[in-house]
Amino acid sequence: MKKKTTIYDIAQELGVTVSTVSRALSGFPAISKATRQAVIAAAARLNYSPNKLASALKSGKTFIVGVIVPSVEAHFFATIIHNIEEGLKDSGYRIILFQSKESLANEIRGVKTLLEAQVDGILASMSLETNDVAHFQEIVAQNKPLIIFDRVNQEINVPTITLNDFRAGYMATEHLIKQGYRNIAFVTTTHQVKIFNDRLNGYKEALKKHNLKVNEHHIILGGLSINDGRFGAGQLLQTLPKPDAIIAGDDFTALGVIKELQEAGEVPPKIGVIGFANETFSAYITPSLSTIDQHPSQMGAACAEMFLKMVSQQNPYENIGNVVIEPTLIPRASTTKLQESESLID
Amino acid sequence: MKKKTTIYDIAQELGVTVSTVSRALSGFPAISKATRQAVIAAAARLNYSPNKLASALKSGKTFIVGVIVPSVEAHFFATIIHNIEEGLKDSGYRIILFQSKESLANEIRGVKTLLEAQVDGILASMSLETNDVAHFQEIVAQNKPLIIFDRVNQEINVPTITLNDFRAGYMATEHLIKQGYRNIAFVTTTHQVKIFNDRLNGYKEALKKHNLKVNEHHIILGGLSINDGRFGAGQLLQTLPKPDAIIAGDDFTALGVIKELQEAGEVPPKIGVIGFANETFSAYITPSLSTIDQHPSQMGAACAEMFLKMVSQQNPYENIGNVVIEPTLIPRASTTKLQESESLID
């Protein structure tokens, strides 16, 4: 029970050599049917389990791909991960997950650990702290596929899969304007990750397009969390002119915003609130939360597909473009002001 | 750039042998300070990154532990995982995550994959489908540490870390009774995992203790999800006598219950609702959700500690007991009926 069965044990059992066993087990064609079956039977009998480490050491392929995300807890990332797994499993690839917890140091440690584990490639979404990409360049230097999704950075020249975040910001803002809101604030994050800037730019553009002024006091730059939402909303309630709608950087932040507004007696949709990411709970809270769907399942599937394309080429980075996914608006009760606004206009 | 640096390259560079390099790098004591520093400098210069695969193949230790959970998305499991990571990282262990997605087939595949990857041990929480534990026995047969946490099964004889789920069920029920609720229903899952039975037994025991009858029609056995909650609450609203409080198997299910009640005009705490697990959103929905805290951080820390104890022994299963963690009640608005109930009594 202590010693594990190896292909040597099977070979000995059957009076053949290890190469025969290896071939039989790996589906090599030029093997007699009888031998193959005997090997498979013996393997089962001896309770053989292959040592992928040895196989990987020899072949140089582990069939493991590393995935680095800020946190697995967000529905958005959980869905992406699930779809990456689905997209890769038929090709025999497995995933090993690493959470950066929004810390650059963790992210660096993650890349190092994954490379030492000899993964065949890495799919990553950056932490909010990431302002330097040297650790990612190491993956490229080893000529292994690296794909950055969602949270990308302009400085790194690898294939990316992103949402059209400018459009997402524009869409959220325009939706609020169409609902009759005029003083629209934005609670988002200060960090350097491109997507947050893009959304902010989309927001500004939509305001301009509709002849509304951008008020810098209505842009709160902090973190993204329930507490950051509470804090941001608290600040905005003291700002003049008081906003009549708030865009939150994600649904968790939006949840905090709503809570703060409720405690202040400004229950949405009196002040409109919209988030990003369509978390599991968003449809079920009260009021139900309007949000921008970022289509994480599409994003995960695109990651898997691109990875498979890259490993199939001898130069992974040849002829690989970027993928941009279009966001969708999900309007719900937290921004449904139309009736009221119309009656006001009457 | 194509070929990776190995300890052979470093050895050649310095005119020493690979054994010296290996010793210098691994902190072997009997090495001259000068040699060690030269090796470390050369390693840095040549951009050396160790191949853990080779090291693991030789030493038989990968320093990777496999963690199998139903889903990473629940705050409960995410917190456990985080605390396992924290508890193990100083000892050099890394985690590889596997999600069963509540499917037995996935769980079996997970164990197989992890064992083939030669993990040093496995920490697992069972899927709702798991009614057979043969796949777990294989880990024990290899004399590798296996720890089952939270979702355990009576048939398997390995160390466990669990919540006192009987107490949790009892506590939730007694809280509702004390708030003045008398017809308390339970929306939970039909599956064979022990903890759900324990909670149900705690519920029944609390009812008996307070001279309330157990009404089998008030026990809805389905799945655990927002939709299962909606469905369960819908059924209960048509049951006579109509329940005045509902215990939900987890906070997601409770969210569905609340939504259904709201649409039926029975907004909690008019009908009281309590969940399990204290999800991130639970404090922030309206009404805020009463719940049972299962102390996942304690549970994760206990997992890590137990694993380290097991690997430190030549027989991992010697002198290892079980850990039981006590739940805590978190009362919130969804069950705060006291004032109303008192005024009724007046």
Added chain:
DNA sequence: TTGAAAGCGCTAACAT
């Protein structure tokens, strides 16, 4: 303190 050498379990030329 350092070197020489065997081998972890498997794969893949190269033979036959």
Added chain:
DNA sequence: ATGTTAGCGCTTTCAA
């Protein structure tokens, strides 16, 4: 269709 053999990169005895 099967056998022989040389490693993959590292650790670790044994020897010096």
